[in-house]
Amino acid sequence: MAKTYTLITSATVGSGGAAFMQFTSIPQLYTDLVVLMSARSTTGSPDSGMEINGEGSSNISSRYMFSVDGSTITGSGGFIALVGLPKSGTTSNTFGNVTIYITNYTSSQQKAISVESITENMSSSETFLTLTSGVYSSSNTVSSLKLTGDFAQYSKTYLYGIKNS
């Protein structure tokens, strides 16, 4: 059987940074989608998020658990939390890693989303381990993804398609 985990496209932030990285016109050829991101923030905030189909907070909900500098924080909301990226002023040359898995993205059912993200910087602060469960509760298929976060130069993201047959 043919191998799968196919690179669909990627995006890289150039000099000056970018407020978002976006995938549009996502082909409806696969079973699941995977987004891998390596990123850093240009601002004093480590927060990053994901919008689906340009709908903002509509049809999105999540529940998350962070380990932040050794403490645990939990929460929920109408967004997909990807925190925390290395923010401005933290250890140079450190970038956070994020993995996002979206199941059955072409279905008309709800689409569950799994997220893991980490930032480690060999200091006593601004380190993160995040587990997030999300859901896109629309009957629309997923055709675009927008990663938000004031990204620094050299931040990069990849979109893969996984097909089960």
Add this chain to the structure above:
Amino acid sequence: MAAGQAYTPIATTTTSGNAASYTFSSISSAYTDLVIIVSGGAATAVDLSVRFNDDTGSNYSVTRLTLDNLTAVSRRTTSATSLVVSDGGYISTTLGATNQIINIINYANTTIYKPIICRTNRAAGGLDGTVGLWQSTAAITSIILFPGSSTFADGTTLSLYGIAAA
């Protein structure tokens, strides 16, 4: 993670007829690791469990970090007769609203006990990061997945992939 073309689909099913379980059988030893993706629902809200090679002995253990609504908890189970992969991230009755991702490491190795890493997601109420162990040196050739004493909602998709190291 390596570039694309890493997963090979081995088998997939979409359940029907209120299936109480599904078995991936005759699994080849051609890969290094296995990945199972479950996307669907169940007749009642319930945890997802797995067994390997029809082993119903007390040979499974798990340690997990769970988000139960908004409370983070750590839990441990030993000498279980199946490997329960979810807790806060259990299967809901709403089709597609939850998913379960199971990684089985070195599944064909006949020297080691088999480590399992799972992520389960239920945005309406919780999630889990779970590590498990099947205490057997046998190569895994079959995997049964079952939603406790409930049944899979029709339309649930279970997919098995192989990952080869080279």
